[in-house]
Amino acid sequence: MRDPNPGPGTWEIQPTYLIGGQRWHRDAPGFSEAMAQAHEHHQRPRCLCRTDANGLGIDMYVARWADGYIVKRMPDTGSQHAAHCPSYEPSAELSGLGALLGNAIVEDPSTGETTLKLDFPMTKLPGRSTPPAASSTLSSVTTQGNKLSLRGLLHYLWDQAELTHWQPGYAGKRTWNTVRRHLLMAAENKLARGHALGSRLYIPEVFSIEQRNALNARRMAQWSPVITTTNQPQHLMLLIAEVKEIVPARFGYKAVVKHLPDQPFLLDEQLYRRLGRNFESVLALWGATDDLHMVIIATFGVADTGLPTIVELSLMPVTRCWLPIESGFELHLIERLVAEGRSFVKGLRYGQSESSVIASATLTDCGESTPLLYVAQPTHHEGGQSVNTDDPRMPVWRWNPSVEAMPPLPARAARTANHRSPTLEYR
Incomplete structure (x- = not known):
């Protein structure tokens, strides 16, 4: 589903594609022109990381991306690729993504666009109170795969941005600027409630005192289309940011996010109290662990005073x-x-x-094998720890912290000379 070009650093093998009967590497001269021709003539490139008896690879498609083209994998085919391939992705059925594909997340290979169905509003009508929000893991499960909750949308964008992927070459190179850039790229060609998702998504730029005025001007330019006067329907924006603190203000409460020191986000007492109840465990983990970041996703409106709520x-x-991560035990594993x-x-x-059991991680450095790593949580009942796969390439590793040290x-498999050095950019 995603752009198979590498994210912020990779040790993956250079992929080879079959386009129009000719083999192409991604950085070969003429590759961009070959993609444009394939797009124009509706040709399906094939990824040759794995081939069948006829030497044919795995179907891909070409989509427009910014001012060019990219080769993308077909929906829900990531697990068919070799583990070393940039297009590899664990099966959607191993996480919460499986129930959403084709329902809340619908990708159209003919246009390259993905339609997202949201279970939260992007407009607030005058006189309506705040919905039962501070979306928690409890409120998220009511979607039953038909729509994306706020948490589901954040997980989807994080996954699409490949911020769930880790390679040795990433160390020290994944900064907020990198996170922001890849999230914005992941939001491209995504539609939600009839609008381009990126037009409603605000992610703070890295703050600089020297650039303070320019940063504020760009922020207000993005917010200005949703500024609402009294008694008018209020169009909402989406915020993804790192939380610095959520504290009482002189009147009500406020959330202060990193890289936006001049503009707190207001929230009312009801939402603040729900926040403490619904996120008690993750807030406690954040408070006790200095190395953790806390990411917030929120809908917010902007009043005619310029204040975001x-x-x-x-x-x-x-x-x-x-x-x-979800727990201190999972943090230890990661x-x-x-x-x-x-x-x-x-x-x-x-x-x-x-209470659902999902793999905490899938290893991709074990050759053709992709072991699934599971961490038992206190909320899992005894029968919930039985995890089986029909694929012998996916052995299961389990750790139950309440009864044993980490096994x-x-x-890992030995790296070969075909593996590439890290790169920091999508290309």
Whole structure:
């Protein structure tokens, strides 16, 4: 589904595509022209990371991207690719994504556009009170795969931005500027409630005192279309940012986010109290662990005074490397994987409840094998820990922190000379 070009750093093997009967590497001279021709003539490129008995690879498609073209994988085919391939993705059925594909998330390969169905409003009518918000893991599961909750949308964009992927070459190079750039790229060609998602998505730029006035001018230019006068329907924006603090203000409460020191986001007492109840465990983890970032996704309106007010929100703790985690035990696993230089894809829950068992991570550095790593949570009942796959390439590793120390991790395969050095840009 995503652009298979590498994210912020990769050790993956250079992919080869079959386009119009000719083999192409992504950085070969003429590749851009070959993609344009394939798009014009509705040709399906094939990724040759795996081939059948006839030497044919896996179907891809060409989509417009900004001012050019990219080769993208067909919907829900990521697990068909080799683990070393940039198009590889664990099966959607191993996370909360499986129930959403084709329902809340509908991709059209003929246009390259993806339509998202949201379970939260992007307009607030005058006189209507704030919805039962501070979306929690409990409120998210009511969608049953038909629509995306706020948490589900954040997970989807994080996944599409490949911020769930980790390679040894990423260390020290995944900054907020990188996170922001990849999230905005992930929002391209996405439609929600009849509008381009990117037109309603605000992600703060990296703050600079020297650029303060220019930054504020760009922010207000983006917010100005939704500024609402009294008694008029209020169009809402989406915020994704790192939380600095959520505290009482002189009147009500406010959320202060990183890189936006001049503009707090207001929230009322009802929402503030729901926040404490619904996110008690992740707020406690954030407060106790200095190395964690807390990411907020929220809908907000902008009054004619210029003040932004949050309507609904959800929170997601992430590691210092911006990898999402759910608990202190999962944090321990992810930090160990990063420290040992492992390559993996972090699993996300999307709309599934905390009682559902999902893989915390899938290792991608074990050759043709892609082991699934599971961490038992206190909320899992005894039968919930039985995890089976029909694919022998996906062995299961389990850790139950309440009864054992962390077992040895599956061994990585030796890197070959075909692996590439890290790169920091999509190309």
